[in-house]
Every structure is written in C-alpha cells, then in structure tokens.
Amino acid sequence: MAAVGRVAGGSLNRSGRRTGLLLALPAILIFALLFVAPLCTLVANSFRTQTGAFTLDNYQRFLGDPFYRDVLWNTLKVAALTTIGCLVVGYPFALYLRGRSPRVRNWLALLLLSPLLISMVIRAYGWLVVLGPQGPVAAVIEWFGLTPPQLLYNDTAVLIGMVHVMLAYMVLPLMGSLDRIDRTLVPAARGLGASGWTCFWRITLPLSAPGMLAGAMIVFSLTASSFVTPAILGGPKVKLMPYFVYTQATVTLDWPYAAAIGFVLVVVTTGLLLAYSRLLRRGGGEVVFG
Amino acid sequence: MSTSVTEAPARSDVRRGRLRLDGVRKVLGGKEVVSSVDLETEPGEFLTLLGPSGCGKTTTLNMVAGHLTADGGVIEVDGRDITAVPPHRRSMGMVFQSYALFPHMTVAENVAFGLRMRKVPAADRRRQVAEMLELVGLDGMADRHPGRLSGGQQQRAALARALVVQPDLLLLDEPFSNLDAQLRVRLREEVAALQRRIGTTTILVTHDQEEALAVSDRIAVMADGVIHQLDRPREIYLRPGTDFVARFIGEVNAIEGTAAGPVADGYACTVAGETVAATPAGDPPAAGEAVRLYVRPEVVRISTDGAQGLRGTVRETRFLGSRIRCVVATPAGEVTAALPFDARVPAVGEEVTCAWRPSDASLAAR
Ligand SMILES: Nc1ncnc2c1ncn2[C@@H]1O[C@H](COP(=O)(O)OP(=O)(O)OP(=O)(O)O)[C@@H](O)[C@H]1O
Numbered sequence: 001m002a003a004v005g006r007v008a009g010g011s012l013n014r015s016g017r018r019t020g021l022l023l024a025l026p027a028i029l030i031f032a033l034l035f036v037a038p039l040c041t042l043v044a045n046s047f048r049t050q051t052g053a054f055t056l057d058n059y060q061r062f063l064g065d066p067f068y069r070d071v072l073w074n075t076l077k078v079a080a081l082t083t084i085g086c087l088v089v090g091y092p093f094a095l096y097l098r099g100r101s102p103r104v105r106n107w108l109a110l111l112l113l114s115p116l117l118i119s120m121v122i123r124a125y126g127w128l129v130v131l132g133p134q135g136p137v138a139a140v141i142e143w144f145g146l147t148p149p150q151l152l153y154n155d156t157a158v159l160i161g162m163v164h165v166m167l168a169y170m171v172l173p174l175m176g177s178l179d180r181i182d183r184t185l186v187p188a189a190r191g192l193g194a195s196g197w198t199c200f201w202r203i204t205l206p207l208s209a210p211g212m213l214a215g216a217m218i219v220f221s222l223t224a225s226s227f228v229t230p231a232i233l234g235g236p237k238v239k240l241m242p243y244f245v246y247t248q249a250t251v252t253l254d255w256p257y258a259a260a261i262g263f264v265l266v267v268v269t270t271g272l273l274l275a276y277s278r279l280l281r282r283g284g285g286e287v288v289f290g
Numbered sequence: 291m292s293t294s295v296t297e298a299p300a301r302s303d304v305r306r307g308r309l310r311l312d313g314v315r316k317v318l319g320g321k322e323v324v325s326s327v328d329l330e331t332e333p334g335e336f337l338t339l340l341g342p343s344g345c346g347k348t349t350t351l352n353m354v355a356g357h358l359t360a361d362g363g364v365i366e367v368d369g370r371d372i373t374a375v376p377p378h379r380r381s382m383g384m385v386f387q388s389y390a391l392f393p394h395m396t397v398a399e400n401v402a403f404g405l406r407m408r409k410v411p412a413a414d415r416r417r418q419v420a421e422m423l424e425l426v427g428l429d430g431m432a433d434r435h436p437g438r439l440s441g442g443q444q445q446r447a448a449l450a451r452a453l454v455v456q457p458d459l460l461l462l463d464e465p466f467s468n469l470d471a472q473l474r475v476r477l478r479e480e481v482a483a484l485q486r487r488i489g490t491t492t493i494l495v496t497h498d499q500e501e502a503l504a505v506s507d508r509i510a511v512m513a514d515g516v517i518h519q520l521d522r523p524r525e526i527y528l529r530p531g532t533d534f535v536a537r538f539i540g541e542v543n544a545i546e547g548t549a550a551g552p553v554a555d556g557y558a559c560t561v562a563g564e565t566v567a568a569t570p571a572g573d574p575p576a577a578g579e580a581v582r583l584y585v586r587p588e589v590v591r592i593s594t595d596g597a598q599g600l601r602g603t604v605r606e607t608r609f610l611g612s613r614i615r616c617v618v619a620t621p622a623g624e625v626t627a628a629l630p631f632d633a634r635v636p637a638v639g640e641e642v643t644c645a646w647r648p649s650d651a652s653l654a655a656r
Pocket residue numbers: 318319320323341342343344345346347348349350497
C-alpha cells in the first residue's frame with residue numbers, strides 16, 4: 001500500500017530532493033528491514049526442498065492441485081466481496097458524514113473506528129454470539145415465524161465479520177476524498193440542469209474515485225491476508241489461503257510449501273491491484289499505484 | 291429606507307429575463323440574513339448587488355438560483371413564480387466566486403455539461419461549445435483541464451459554461467475577486483461588453499464600489515440584509531439616499547442643516563446661516579426638519595468672488611496627481627473638495643465659498 005498518493009505537480013530542485021530523501025530514510029530503512037527482507041527470505045525459501053536444494057516443486061504442487069486453486073479463488077472472492085460490502089455500506093456513510101457538523105462527525109468517526117480498538121479475537125467471538133443459534137439475529141428471524149438459516153461457519157459469516165472490521169479502512173480515505181471536492185461543484189451542476197442523481201453520478205462519484213480506489217486496495221489486500229476473523233467465524237469449512245499457510249508452517253511443518261502458498265497470494269493480490277489501478281487511471285482517476 | 295427608483299434603461303431588443311423579488315427573506319443559523327428584499331430588473335439589464343462582506347448578497351443570489359429556498363416572499367422570472375422551483379428546473383447561468391469548474395472534465399466538457407443535461411444532440415453541442423469558447427476567447431483551450439488554466443482563463447470558462455445554455459439570467463458572484471488588479475479591470479470590461487452584446491439579464495454580486503459603478507446599468511446597495519438604494523450608478527454616487535450608501539461608496543461631505551423649502555432646481559436648506567440646495571433622495575422633507583446633505587468632493591466648486599454657498603477658510607491643499615484635494619473649514623464643519631488638476635489652487639488661509647449644483651448633491655432627513 002506504500003505507493004498510494006496523488007501525483008505531485010512540478011519537480012523539486014536537487015538539494016530539496018536530497019533533503020527529502022534524507023527525511024524519508026528512516027521510513028525506507030524500516031520498510032526494507034521489516035518488509036523487503038522477510039519477503040526475500042520467503043521467496044528464497046519457496047524455491048527450496050525441505051533439505052535446502054533448489055526446486056520448483058512447491059509451485060507445481062500448488063498450481064497443479066485443483067483443491068488449492070479453489071482455495072485461491074475462494075480467497076480472492078471473499079476479499080472482493082468484502083471490498084464491495086465495505087463500499088456499499090461505507091459510501092453512503094461517508095456521504096452522510098460529509099454533511100454533518102464537526103461534532104457529529106467526530107462521534108460517528110469514533111464509532112467507525114471502535115471495532116479497531118477491540119482485539120480481533122474478542123470481536124470475532126462477539127459475532128459468534130450475535131450470529132449463533134441462540135443469538136439476537138436468529139431470535140428475530142424466528143419471531144417472524146421463519147427458520148433461521150445457518151449464519152455461522154460459512155462465507156456469509158466471514159463476510160459480515162470482515163466488513164465490520166474493514167469498514168473504517170474504506171470510509172476514512174473516502175471521507176478524505178469527499179472533503180477535497182469543492183462544495184460549489186454540485187450547486188454548479190444543479191444550476192446547469194442536473195438532477196440530484198445526475199450530480200452524484202457525474203460529479204461526486206468520479207471525484208471521489210481516488211478515495212474509493214485507496215480504500216478498496218487497503219480492504220482487498222488486508223482481507224486476502226487476514227487469518228483470525230475468517231478462522232473463528234468461518235471455521236474449518238471456509239478454506240482461505242492464510243489458513244493453509246498457517247497449517248503448513250505450524251502443523252505439517254513444511255515451511256517451503258507454506259512460503260510458496262504465501263508468495264502466490266502476494267503475487268496474485270499485487271497483480272490484481274496493479275491491473276485495477278491501471279484500469280481506473282485510464283478512466284481518469286488521479287491515483288497512482290506502483 | 292428612502293429609495294428613489296429611476297427607470298432602468300430599457301433594451302428594446304431583449305424581451306426575456308425580467309426578475310422580480312418581492313419581500314424575499316432568509317434565515318440562516320437563527321439570524322435573518324436577508325430581510326424583505328424587493329427588486330425588479332428590466333430584461334437585458336446589468337444589475338449589481340453591492341454591499342460589504344456578510345450583508346447577504348450571496349444568500350440573495352443563491353435564492354434566485356434556487357440553491358437556497360426563500361423563507362418568505364416571492365421570486366418571479368418573466369411573471370412565472372419560481373420561488374419553489376428546484377435549481378435544475380430554473381434557467382440560471384451562475385458563475386461562482388471559485389468558478390466551480392468540474393476538475394475531472396476538460397474545458398469543452400465543462401461548457402457542454404448544461405447542453406448535455408438539456409439533451410442537445412452531440413453535433414449541435416460541439417458547434418455551440420466551439421462558438422461559445424471563441425466568444426469568450428478560449429478557442430484552443432477546449433481540451434485542457436481546468437487545473438491547467440490561469441485564473442482569468444478559468445473565469446472565462448465558467449462564463450462560457452453559464453452562457454452556453456442561454457439562461458434567463460446570468461448570475462455572477464464576485465467573479466473577479468480572485469484575479470489580480472489589472473486583469474480584474476480588463477475582464478470586467480470584457481464581461482460588461484459581452485453582456486451588452488448578448489443582452490442576457492445579469493445580476494452581479496460584488497463588494498467593490500468601483501467595479502459596480504463601472505459595469506452596471508443599476509446598482510442595489512445592500513447592508514445587513516436590506517437594499518438601501520436601487521438606482522443608476524451616477525445617482526447612487528452623486529445622490530446617496532442613506533448615510534450608509536453615502537459612506538460606503540467613496541468619500542463624502544455630510545453636512546447637517548435645516549430644511550427650508552423647494553426651489554427651482556432642488557430643495558433649499560439652511561446650513562450655519564447660509565442657504566444651499568440639493569436634491570431630496572426620497573420624499574422631500576417638511577420645512578424646518580433636520581436634514582443631512584451629502585456632497586461628493588468632486589462636485590464642490592471653490593470660488594473667491596463672493597458667490598452664494600458655504601463660506602470658509604482654506605485649511606489645506608494637496609496635489610494628488612489626478613485631483614487637487616482642498617479642505618475648507620466652514621461653520622458647518624470641514625468640507626473637502628477634489629478640484630481638477632488645472633483649477634486655480636486657493637492659498638491656505640484664503641476666504642472662499644464652496645458651492646455645488648443642487649442636482650449633484652442629495653439630502654435626506656436625519
Ligand atoms: N449556512 C449558514 N449558516 C448560518 N449563517 C450563515 C450561513 N451562510 C451564511 N451565513 C451568514 O449570513 C450572512 C450573509 O452571508 P452571505 O454569504 O450572503 O454574505 P455576502 O454578502 O455574500 O458576503 P461576502 O461578500 O463575504 O461573500 C453572513 O453573516 C453569514 O455569516
């Protein structure tokens with residue numbers, strides 16, 4: 001997610017550029033140490049046998065097995081659905097916040113961030129109670145005289161839990177993007193004959209694309225690599241990549257294979273994000289990625 | 291409010307765009323920011339709402355455009371009541387102070403927006419956009435994005451976007467205030483010339499008196515949500531109707547006296563024992579009523595031949611380039627005169643008489 005930002009206009013002079021580099025150095029070092037180095041080790045490991053010899057076996061095993069291809073597909077599907085869910089829930093919320101007074105905004109933003117203040121495990125167990133057979137959701141459905149469907153240990157449960165956690169990552173960049181839109185643009189469009197809906201589709205939505213893009217990227221990549229919430233709410237039936245990385249590494253103790261699964265996920269996710277960003281940029285978006 | 295209304299210059303060729311506000315009010319944040327505004331334009335007129343910051347000019351304009359709903363009163367265009375009509379069903383071309391160009395569209399797309407909303411076919415749309423861009427001097431800029439235009443070019447683009455839909459009214463909210471002084475003057479002349487050419491009734495909002503005087507057919511001077519005076523620039527300048535108008539627009543000599551009675555070319559009053567005359571701004575006062583005269587420095591003539599007028603002693607003279615400023619101490623207080631550069635400059639200490647044509651000064655009850 002490091003390279004999401006607006007295009008800067010103009011170029012800095014040389015000394016300015018050097019100062020900038022110097023100021024960015026701590027961040028670059030931390031990034032290299034904590035992210036690039038482990039990733040290199042991971043890649044190196046994934047091309048080794050258990051004894052350390054070079055091999056392509058791990059990748060062949062992964063890509064040749066329909067079961068694992070299915071897991072990969074399911075992971076991307078859950079990540080994409082979570083992203084769409086966050087967008088569908090988050091966009092109206094961000095729009096609503098835009099029109100409120102700073103006081104109301106602060107309170108609602110706190111509410112939005114509150115899931116991030118609680119441990120993931122506790123939050124997931126909370127959903128277990130809410131969605132469980134004795135929980136309030138089931139009670140309401142029964143009250144209407146219907147048999148409650150299975151709400152836990154499936155993709156839907158994971159989706160609900162993930163949207164809850166990820167919502168803030170979608171809404172915050174969206175709010176930033178919406179706030180940057182000149183507030184006279186919609187009146188200007190209205191005056192030229194556009195209805196409220198037309199204003200939304202032609203003005204507000206396209207101009208908030210940078211926020212949507214940033215939010216979608218964060219939510220998608222965090223969801224694709226999330227472990228705790230899917231593990232608790234999805235149980236063993238919902239098969240996602242991070243779960244298999246975990247079992248290969250800690251149960252089977254096949255570290256090279258775990259590394260290969262992990263790296264496949266990184267490559268596929270990054271590739272998708274790049275393609276997505278390219279697509280949006282061609283559509284006139286201002287954000288660059290990679 | 292004493293409001294003297296002079297007939298607006300009628301344009302025989304324009305039939306559209308008669309705006310009428312009748313008792314229009316608006317309350318914002320618990321405060322009445324516009325209280326009972328009455329206004330009527332002639333088709334094709336260039337009318338300016340002039341007033342200090344926060345007096346309710348933008349609020350009034352937004353009610354005309356429909357971005358705000360009036361809390362009372364009636365707004366009509368060409369006899370049609372539009373008070374409750376939403377903005378996209380009115381036909382107003384508005385230029386915002388920030389220009390409000392759509393940053394994700396090119397200049398041509400910005401200008402075409404209103405035509406697109408009106409479902410004008412693509413070919414007509416292209417032709418009209420090109421014509422309009424040429425009219426405002428932006429040909430060749432069609433494919434640029436607003437972010438790559440200078441302030442003046444953005445202003446022209448916003449103007450083109452507002453005019454291309456041939457609106458009933460053109461509404462301009464401080465359109466020149468973001469430009470540097472030279473460009474401001476040039477663009478306001480251009481806009482005034484363009485307006486005269488196409489004849490769209492125009493409401494300009496500004497707090498710049500000079501701008502208002504330079505471009506308007508008539509000026510409505512506003513303060514605290516009320517229109518103090520609505521008149522032609524010359525009348526607004528020379529014959530202010532209220533203390534506020536007199537002081538807001540340039541320098542003025544406010545002279546206190548007592549009403550005497552009508553005379554051939556104005557209304558006479560007694561000031562410190564002398565008789566001077568001016569034109570009543572509203573209804574003529576009753577004889578003996580306390581009045582105040584408003585006399586601009588430019589209309590004061592200074593003579594030494596003992597003519598009728600306010601007598602006094604020259605206190606100070608100063609050469610200011612375009613004018614010579616001369617301060618005369620009279621029994622009614624100091625009177626400032628701005629003499630033309632080739633006038634005889636009186637000596638300091640000299641006994642002189644200050645006089646003016648009664649039609650060039652106004653008087654109102656105190
Ligand atoms: N949304 C609002 N809520 C409360 N008060 C408002 C609101 N909008 C404007 N006001 C107040 O209404 C008054 C008139 O505002 P308006 O924008 O019409 O002034 P203006 O004459 O256009 O001034 P300026 O020259 O500064 O643009 C101001 O005192 C302003 O503070």
